[in-house]
Amino acid sequence: MPPIYRRVCVIGCGLIGSSVLRAARAAGAAETYVAYDRSAEVRARVSELGLAEVADTAEDAARGADLVVIASPPAAIGALAGQIASALSSGATLTDVGSAKQAVLEAFEAVAPEGVFAIPGHPVAGTEQSGPDAGFAELFANRWTILCPLPRKDAPYLEAVERLSAFWTAMGSVVELMEARHHDLVLAVTSHLPHLIAYNIVGTAADLEEVTESEVMKFSAGGFRDFTRIAASDPVMWRDVFLLNKDAVLEILARFTEDLQALSRAIRWGEGDKLEALFTRTRAIRKGIVAAGQESAEPNFGRNRKS
Amino acid sequence: MPPIYRRVCVIGCGLIGSSVLRAARAAGAAETYVAYDRSAEVRARVSELGLAEVADTAEDAARGADLVVIASPPAAIGALAGQIASALSSGATLTDVGSAKQAVLEAFEAVAPEGVFAIPGHPVAGTEQSGPDAGFAELFANRWTILCPLPRKDAPYLEAVERLSAFWTAMGSVVELMEARHHDLVLAVTSHLPHLIAYNIVGTAADLEEVTESEVMKFSAGGFRDFTRIAASDPVMWRDVFLLNKDAVLEILARFTEDLQALSRAIRWGEGDKLEALFTRTRAIRKGIVAAGQESAEPNFGRNRKS
Numbered sequence: 200m201p202p203i204y205r206r207v208c209v210i211g212c213g214l215i216g217s218s219v220l221r222a223a224r225a226a227g228a229a230e231t232y233v234a235y236d237r238s239a240e241v242r243a244r245v246s247e248l249g250l251a252e253v254a255d256t257a258e259d260a261a262r263g264a265d266l267v268v269i270a271s272p273p274a275a276i277g278a279l280a281g282q283i284a285s286a287l288s289s290g291a292t293l294t295d296v297g298s299a300k301q302a303v304l305e306a307f308e309a310v311a312p313e314g315v316f317a318i319p320g321h322p323v324a325g326t327e328q329s330g331p332d333a334g335f336a337e338l339f340a341n342r343w344t345i346l347c348p349l350p351r352k353d354a355p356y357l358e359a360v361e362r363l364s365a366f367w368t369a370m371g372s373v374v375e376l377m378e379a380r381h382h383d384l385v386l387a388v389t390s391h392l393p394h395l396i397a398y399n400i401v402g403t404a405a406d407l408e409e410v411t412e413s414e415v416m417k418f419s420a421g422g423f424r425d426f427t428r429i430a431a432s433d434p435v436m437w438r439d440v441f442l443l444n445k446d447a448v449l450e451i452l453a454r455f456t457e458d459l460q461a462l463s464r465a466i467r468w469g470e471g472d473k474l475e476a477l478f479t480r481t482r483a484i485r486k487g488i489v490a491a492g493q494e495s496a497e498p499n500f501g502r503n504r505k506s
Numbered sequence: 507m508p509p510i511y512r513r514v515c516v517i518g519c520g521l522i523g524s525s526v527l528r529a530a531r532a533a534g535a536a537e538t539y540v541a542y543d544r545s546a547e548v549r550a551r552v553s554e555l556g557l558a559e560v561a562d563t564a565e566d567a568a569r570g571a572d573l574v575v576i577a578s579p580p581a582a583i584g585a586l587a588g589q590i591a592s593a594l595s596s597g598a599t600l601t602d603v604g605s606a607k608q609a610v611l612e613a614f615e616a617v618a619p620e621g622v623f624a625i626p627g628h629p630v631a632g633t634e635q636s637g638p639d640a641g642f643a644e645l646f647a648n649r650w651t652i653l654c655p656l657p658r659k660d661a662p663y664l665e666a667v668e669r670l671s672a673f674w675t676a677m678g679s680v681v682e683l684m685e686a687r688h689h690d691l692v693l694a695v696t697s698h699l700p701h702l703i704a705y706n707i708v709g710t711a712a713d714l715e716e717v718t719e720s721e722v723m724k725f726s727a728g729g730f731r732d733f734t735r736i737a738a739s740d741p742v743m744w745r746d747v748f749l750l751n752k753d754a755v756l757e758i759l760a761r762f763t764e765d766l767q768a769l770s771r772a773i774r775w776g777e778g779d780k781l782e783a784l785f786t787r788t789r790a791i792r793k794g795i796v797a798a799g800q801e802s803a804e805p806n807f808g809r810n811r812k813s
Contacts, residue, residue: 274778298728323728327792343725375724385721388711390728396703397729399769401788403762404695414692416795417682418650421605421630421697422704424795425732431792434785438778445773452770455710456763462706463759466752471581471745478741481708485634485738488723488731 203366204229208264210257212236212245215296216270217334220250222370225336235260244331258286266292273297273439277306289314292359299443300347300379316359319347327431340371347379387447397429510673511536515571517564519543519552522603523577524641527557529677532643542567551638565593573599580604580746584613596621599666603629606750607654607686623666626654634738647678654686694754704736
């Protein structure tokens with residue numbers, strides 16, 4: 200397969216950014232790679248790992264690249280896009296990997312120069328690890344990547360979307376196009392709320408006086424442990440996600456809380472039939488997920504982890 | 507190793523009960539095995555699987571056994587104990603495997619005849635599967651089993667506790683003694699609340715109009731999928747757990763909700779520092795769990811699953 204891009208630039212070299220470099224290299228998806236991270240330590244590590252040529256500034260990294268992937272914490276994406284805008288080549292594609300897409304779409308629309316194809320993106324993949332050493336080439340294998348194109352229908356833009364799709368496909372991902380606002384609502388349910396809940400329950404447990412932290416850890420296999428894994432995800436990234444996707448998260452959270460109050464009331468009044476009805480319904484949903492995973496060539500939902 | 511009991515009786519042959527039979531057989535922990543389940547279908551299956559001699563009534567099963575393990579749904583434990591009480595041999599041990607222990611302790615105290623050693627118990631193990639075919643001999647390997655002895659200090663009782671501990675140890679479990687009320691609080695945090703939350707979030711997601719169930723399933727790898735697994739646990743068992751451990755569950759749930767309101771408010775007002783502070787703290791707790799698992803001979807917290 201011939202390379203899809205000539206020169207790929209990755210800005211931000213944590214778990215996702217470094218995995219993009221590794222996966223793209225493994226797939227031969229570009230001819231050359233350049234990277235920038237605001238941390239000098241991370242830049243040095245990227246160089247040591249041989250993942251990419253390292254630039255001293257984001258602008259230098261972006262200059263001459265035909266694909267620029269911003270893989271910074273979500274809140275920095277808009278500012279970084281503004282910072283590199285004037286360095287972007289005409290015909291280049293600008294994308295990102297953040298979990299909240301409407302905010303990125305608006306930032307890209309505001310700053311991307313004419314002739315640059317801005318396409319917000321989101322690989323639905325990750326682990327609870329962070330940093331350039333946590334990345335690996337298989338992170339995106341059989342995982343969805345959602346692209347949220349701008350409302351443009353001109354042929355060069357549509358071709359740029361095709362090309363970016365091919366890049367993610369080459370890295371093993373299955374690509375889906377989605378409207379940015381809808382993406383944010385879907386992810387608020389399937390990812391953001393689960394993370395918020397997990398962070399919250401681990402915090403609640405840690406604050407109990409009657410149960411020690413060591414007891415919580417010891418008996419965590421009964422369900423709690425799964426939450427601690429999710430609640431070990433990158434704090435800065437998740438802070439940004441909740442702030443950037445505030446409206447959708449608060450909307451879903453309000454529904455969740457309402458439902459939880461109803462459950463709480465059913466427990467208090469001993470309404471076992473209501474509890475059983477809900478628990479039977481949720482079990483059926485799980486069966487649907489498992490069945491979907493078995494029947495089709497859909498992405499395997501297991502985690503692609505190193506450890 | 508000589509058998510620990512002469513005749514082990516298991517009442518209720520679902521995931522846990524059938525696993526006790528399998529694990530005890532594999533360990534040679536008793537000479538003979540007898541079982542009862544209120545479902546004729548399950549009784550036939552237990553017979554087919556060769557797990558135990560099958561009795562026609564709970565009383566017949568209990569008669570002559572020196573260990574009786576009630577492995578029914580939690581709400582039935584008290585009634586079953588009452589039903590078999592007069593059939594229990596003097597010197598026999600009566601135990602159970604339910605997730606709420608104070609209610610069982612009170613029921614056992616009320617009905618166990620003199621000369622019977624009643625010892626509530628709880629193996630902290632399980633999968634989201636149910637039924638006699640879901641059980642397996644390794645379910646308890648390297649998992650905690652908590653025994654909650656009655657407030658008795660006489661030597662025969664303490665010996666009975668020792669003997670029951672040896673039985674669980676033979677099946678691969680690590681045994682811990684705990685006061686029943688404290689058990690219920692610890693498990694409310696580490697198991698009951700996580701299950702309640704998981705059931706709730708899956709229900710909330712299923713009710714959304716704007717996001718289809720197929721989208722939720724498709725993009726569930728971002729965190730949601732872990733919740734669906736937990737929310738696929740046995741509906742009747744979990745209904746019973748919440749009703750039997752109502753006080754502890756409602757207490758922990760109230761704290762959880764309070765904390766969640768504070769988080770919600772921080773998101774609404776853009777207080778990123780508060781979010782980041784919590785997320786950093788919860789990450790440290792996960793590191794503690796992982797470190798504990800690596801450093802010591804503690805039970806591995808991974809799931810012992812067949813599939």
